[in-house]
Amino acid sequence: MEKTSNQVNEPVLGKFGEAQLSQLFDYLPGIYFVVKNCKGQVMMANEVAVRLCGFECEGDMIGKTDHDIFSPERAEAYIADDRSVFETGNPIVERVELAPDPNNSINWFVTTKIPLYSDAQEIIGLACIARNMNDAHEKLRPHVEMNNVLEYVREHYAESIKVDDLAALMHLSSSQFERRFRKVFEISPTRHILNVRIRAACNLLSSSNDTIASIAQEAGFYDHSHFVRSFKKVMGISPSEFRSSDRKSPW
Secondary structure, eight states: OOBOSSOTTSBTTHHHHHHHHHHHHHTSTTEEEEEEETTOOEEEEOHHHHHHTTOSSHHHHTTOOHHHHSOHHHHHHHHHHHHHHHHHOOOEEEEEEEOOOTTOOOOEEEEEEEEEEBTTSOEEEEEEEEEEHHHHHHHHHHHHHTHHHHHHHHHHTTSOOOHHHHHHHTTOOHHHHHHHHHHHHSSOHHHHHHHHHHHHHHHHHHHOOOOHHHHHHHTTOOOHHHHHHHHHHHHSSOHHHHHHTTOOOOO
């Protein structure tokens, strides 16, 4: 993120690019993102940072310094880190530290601060990214809980796989499992199994000289015509067309 020599809030991307970049950070789970100028004033902040610092919107935070936002002790610690970055040009990487929390609870972040340079290679500010490990874990928890299911499908896609067997891995009924899987991945378990088999078939078509019939069996399809129909439905072309086009697996 290069900046002009006068202002840290006008990146080389332009205002439209800056707005898009800021929006991206709003969608990252548990990511605190702030840009400051050399006076320590906030020039850019994402939604997580705004909320954790007790503001209603980014505009309320712009121009504020750490002393305006945090307790004196915490502000001095943050300012000392900023000063080190400004004076040495060395980033602070993956530092574990307490972070602001409007509910006054214990909240640990992993923080990285990097210097921002002008076109003349002068340090004109810094960018701070901090990960709230508690929030990130909560966002990822439903996916992590499905790891055993995904691993089972990955290892056994060439065999007959029943949704009932996958549900048993989660200690759920089939209907409960179907609903949870759809909620997490936005596809059905059956469609996921199909995708994994088609991916395996793509890899085999690209890397081997096996016949299409044998590849169908290796990928878990026991009916050649069903394999061809399924492949074309997912990939938009037939297995033979995929092979002749010398395409690689899209996954």
